[in-house]
Amino acid sequence: MTQPRVSLIIPTQRRLDGLATAARSTFRQVGVDPAGLELVVVDNDQAPSAQATVAALAAEAPFPVIYVHEPEPGVANARNAAMARASGEFIAFLDDDEEAPAGWLCALLAAQARFEADVVFGPVRGRAPAEVTRHRAYLEWFFSREGPAEAGLLDHYYGCGDSLLKRASLPDPTRPFSAIRNHIGGEDDLLFGVMQRAGARFAWAPEAWVWEDPVRSRLTLDYTIARAFAYGQGPSSACAIQDPPDRLGIARWMVIGVGQAVVYGLIAGLQRLTGSSRYAFTLDKAARGLGKTLWWGPFKIAFYGLRAGA
Incomplete structure (x- = not known):
């Protein structure tokens, strides 16, 4: 062939x-x-x-x-x-x-x-x-x-x-x-x-x-948790840009996101107090949940396209 x-x-x-x-x-x-x-x-x-x-x-x-x-x-x-x-x-x-x-x-x-x-x-x-x-x-x-x-x-x-x-x-x-x-x-x-x-x-x-x-600058929780938040915004944003917007889908993802942010946020807090090695993994899940909920304009984070010195 x-x-x-x-x-x-x-x-x-x-x-x-x-x-x-x-x-x-x-x-x-x-x-x-x-x-x-x-x-x-x-x-x-x-x-x-x-x-x-x-x-x-x-x-x-x-x-x-x-x-x-x-x-x-x-x-x-x-x-x-x-x-x-x-x-x-x-x-x-x-x-x-x-x-x-x-x-x-x-x-x-x-x-x-x-x-x-x-x-x-x-x-x-x-x-x-x-x-x-x-x-x-x-x-x-x-x-x-x-x-x-x-x-x-x-x-x-x-x-x-x-x-x-x-x-x-x-x-x-x-x-x-x-x-x-x-x-x-x-x-x-x-x-x-x-x-x-x-x-x-x-x-x-x-x-x-x-x-x-x-x-090396990306190998920090500051960077990865911000990225996790941005990844979480994906499903809600994708529903919003459909023509016409999928408002039911947006609502569904936002509700799921609230639940994930609250549950995983509480667990992450307990894991940090106890020194658990799973803390970062759970915090990541909480950030993705929060992103599903806070997905519109003011909460968008720029990762790409910055000019030198920006």
Whole structure:
């Protein structure tokens, strides 16, 4: 069977070491024909800070490397800019804090063909540096993605990092990501939610796993609990942006959120008093519940798209 053309996309913003690690991991892929691959790196810094690094990486790559500078801040802007330049029938996304083992892309493509999937997701394994000891188990869990032990179809979806998308299945083949999520993230959730309602097939490939190495500044409860709160906002926000808005769905998620915030908040408080190792895990659940309840404008938290010095 002829291998389809695949565009590998890595969005980046002022994270040159991570970008180099992620890009070089795509160069080492086995079981795929490099003649059918290209790498598109989109630099979402206001200044083209990754250009020299990408040029150096291109010199050692076994396939074309395309540099895209998208100065307008925002994660959706970055992904869309890369999509507009990519030429592949399939798009494989890797984040600039991820590292793919040699069989990663082959496993994604095999699952896509086996299940005739529109999107394939793989596991993510969080990896904290050795010096991180406080809440280490929770932090590595937070930056991981778990799923079924066996390959198969899914009735839900995950995030864009470590995924393979069939371009022909996208609602817009060049700008599928919504700009309304530029600064808070979740642009991938919106896209996959639209695709799911349109009947898209999602698949899981357990062999297509990647490492995730979060930057040191993110390995704190301040960061992860704020992100958990933002993740919790997702279901309520998704109901709100439907046309017409799903008001019953919003109410349902808000009620669920209140219950989760109260119950898990109380348990987390007791666990902190007793020094339980589960404290961070429970606090995370409480934050996600609170996010379902407080999901509208003033409570949105910007994680992406900030200009240098902002």
